Amino acid sequence: MTGSAEARGFDFFSAGELPAPNLPADEVAGIVRDRWGLEVELDPLGSQQDQNFLARDASGMGTPVGVVKITNPAFTADELAAQDHAASRIAEASPELRIATTTRAPDGTPRSVVADTSEGPLAIRLLEYLPGGTLTGGAHLSPAVVARMGELAAHASLALAGFEHAGLDRVLQWDLRHADRVVGLLAHHHPDAAKRARVTDAAARAWTDVQAVAADLPLQAVHLDLTDDNVVCTTEHGVRTPDGMIDFGDVTASWAVSELAITISSVLHHAGAEPASVLPAVRAFHALRPLSAAEVRALWPLVVLRGAVLVVSGEHQVQIDGGANAYAAAGVEREWRIFEQAVSVPSAVMTAMIADALGVDLPTGARGGAAEAARIEISPGFDSARAVRLDVSITSDDVDGGAWLEADLEERLAFAALDAGAPAAWLERGTPRLSASRIRSAVSSATIPTGVDVWFAEAQHLAAPGTGLRLVVEGADGATILDGTVPARTRARIRLEAAPDGVRVPHLVRPEYAAGWLTLTADPAAGMGLETRQAEPGAPGPAGFEHDAAALVERRDRAFAEVQEHYYAAPPRIERGWREHLVGTDGRVYLDMVNNVTPLGHGHPKLAANVAKQLRTLNTNSRFNYGAVVEFSERLAALAPEPLDTVFLVNSGSEATDLAIRVAMAATGRRDMVSLLEAYHGWTYASDAVSTSTADNPNALATRPDWVHALDAPNPFRGRHRGAEAARYAPEAAERIRALAADGRAPAGFIAETFYGNAGGIPLPDGYLAEVYAAVREVGGLAIADEVQAGYGRLGRWFWGFQQQGVVPDVIAVAKAAGNGYPLGAVITTREIAARYRTQGYFFSSTGGSPASSVAGMTVLDAFRDERLQENAADTGAYLKGRLEALAERHPLIGAVHGLGLYLGVEFVRDRATLEPATEETAAICDRLLTLGVIMQPTGDFQNVLKVKPPLVVSRESADFFVDMLDRVLAEGW
Structure with a gap:
């Protein structure tokens, strides 16, 4: 099906406006009583184009008996039947999941009728109520929850493969096969001209990307709305586990990969979410239902299209309903955030990241990838063999003693090399630069260079004729040097780019996105005759730092007794520390609030020097x-x-x-x-x-x-x-x-x-x-x-x-x-x-x-x-405890703040009267703190107390950062 003329069911493009039903609750309750003999009280639930109520038993304790769904009259009986069959099919294929099917009366007949209402004949069904709640709202979604969403999408995709029904023959505005037409039809309803242009431009680019592989995308029946709103959870001890799905109103036939695209797009508006946050869902989906290379190439452009469709459809629905549809009105801001996040990273970058995460090989050029570096012409007489490669990675001696925090470190090292007679000093591509990282940051710093930085002793002219790549030469301020002439003793940022038109490659990128960005560049060093070093066995590569950390854990498990546990299920690889900070191999800096083994802090210069001297002299x-x-x-x-x-x-x-x-x-x-x-x-x-x-x-x-x-x-x-x-x-x-x-x-x-x-x-x-x-x-x-x-x-x-x-x-x-x-x-x-x-x-x-x-x-x-460490323990400790106690006044999960000095404990309880320990919540809070740059672990027999014992050098600024991040976690969720 490629056009609306062929659809036997609902056709969005010929239906015109589609206002949602708006029946009074008492009228609906009367229909439920008359048709099914149930006395219910109704609470309205949100919906974009239908009308939903939660039905509670009116004669008892208000126990939910189901969800009353009043279907938009534009949809046919065949379409409703297809939805019921799809739900039953998934329930049969995955009995471990909870699926909201139509409830049945004691005699076995489905509770589904077409009733005469004040708005004319309307199809009304009583669907099964699944307790536990959905992921609706903006709370943070943990990687485990996101992964589980991907699993649910895969289960739906597998169960619906091969499902055929007349009711699937419909044209929905949510079907991404029609996204270009939906955006073209509805974009003018957006009241903000600047946002409208962003949406239409992004949608056009994404549509072009999808069309390049559309012929290779398999078609099948899809749920098409497995979003956070329609994923049901079992919640135990404050930790949610998605295990069910509701609302089959958008079931249709479409590209199979749309199922995953729609699911992961719904993650993007949640607190702390960004494009990289969806990778756990993509991996989980792929593990059950492998994605083809074409589907990998289409996936992120489809996410962009989903965001665009949500934005224009949301504004359109608000106007149709004249403000009466609170659900649609409330979604406008949420849908704009989804779109913004979807376009915050170019599709070529995300596609390469997804391919890397899944180990899927894409055809040459499909990653947006660069060819091998070609020759770069430099002014005659330049002796590249004598150029000095600088090292500001986390293992370099030149970053010891906190030198990496000095703004002029790279310049000092470069000028020292030039003053010693080197024709050039340079920093390599792909190796994390600790000098680019910053402390006390809730997100990782951009530490991975996509090109090289070079300081020439004498002015040089650079050119790359006939490479098929774009040579970009920038000054230290990021401004492009158009003629390629680099002044003497001046930093030049040099890249060889193969990025799509309109995509500007940053010179430094965050490690989470390095695997994507580096595919859009080639290494200029070889083309300039600069000697590149060979990676040492077992050393982290220029990208894939998450893989590196996981591989190290696997090696550890093979050689190191398992009873010697490590912090976190998926720990970062830590190879440097400084004062109260720990540094991962990707340059990510974490605030260490738990390490009481090192009161002087990590990397103490005098301690290192004194012990090293003694080891050189005598140790017996x-x-x-x-x-x-x-x-x-x-x-x-x-x-x-x-x-x-x-x-x-x-x-x-x-x-x-x-x-x-x-x-x-x-x-x-x-x-x-x-x-x-x-x-x-x-x-x-x-x-x-x-x-x-x-x-x-x-x-x-x-x-x-x-x-x-x-x-x-x-x-x-x-x-x-x-x-x-x-x-x-x-x-x-x-x-x-x-x-x-x-x-x-x-x-x-x-x-x-x-x-x-x-x-x-x-x-x-x-x-x-x-x-x-x-x-x-x-x-x-x-x-x-x-x-x-x-x-x-x-x-x-x-x-x-x-x-x-x-x-x-x-x-x-x-x-x-x-x-x-x-x-x-x-x-x-x-x-x-x-x-x-x-x-x-x-x-x-x-x-x-x-x-x-x-x-x-x-x-x-x-x-x-x-260094007056005991005094700092008293002063900073008292300040920190005061801030934590103030936090407890706003977050009831905090039962008490214990301790003195820098020997503190934050105890989490589910009930301040019973003191039921919040064990699972505490573990989840520690995991979320890690993503925000704070190392923290639980203690106590119930593992429900934060072990706040940082190095005694910890500063007030670090204490503030810790409390601010804990406040954020308690407010946004974990």
């Missing part, structure tokens, strides 16, 4: 006599209160807590230990034995050895005793310890985090440690303070966590911050207690207390003093 074990281990031990002991004066050095927090437990056992001659529930102390045998966190070990409570006795978690927010009642935890704990002693199980010691970090940065109740320490000492045991997380000034006001409780332990276990990521931990105790460990033999740690680790430890202490 502590049995040798050298100064670093003595000096560090002296300084660390001096930080502990009297009478703690003796230090053991180890490699990690797990080893520190393990050794602390063994010291207590050796000092007392006992084996029993007391710990707290919901705590984590490490992975060694002893430290794991006293760990009770079910988040870290789901079997923790069932697998504790008999020598471990766990006390109630003294959590004043969600524990057994809350609020003022939390004062009961300490006396109950003391009584339990005395009872153990009375039963002949007097403990060797009591171990606890001094600030309840693993549970979410929760302070212990006032006086808790004082009373429990007194009880354990009363029965002859030792008090062990696990300072692995809270120690080293993280609380701001106090260097040690136990100082907040006004106590002094017998043994301190510390790590993490001590080495700023270099393996270093310590146990600090008294000379007398340490001496008793001799009963267990000698203690030795191969690298604990090595010269390098000792130097790292001293450098960290120097930085704390010189």
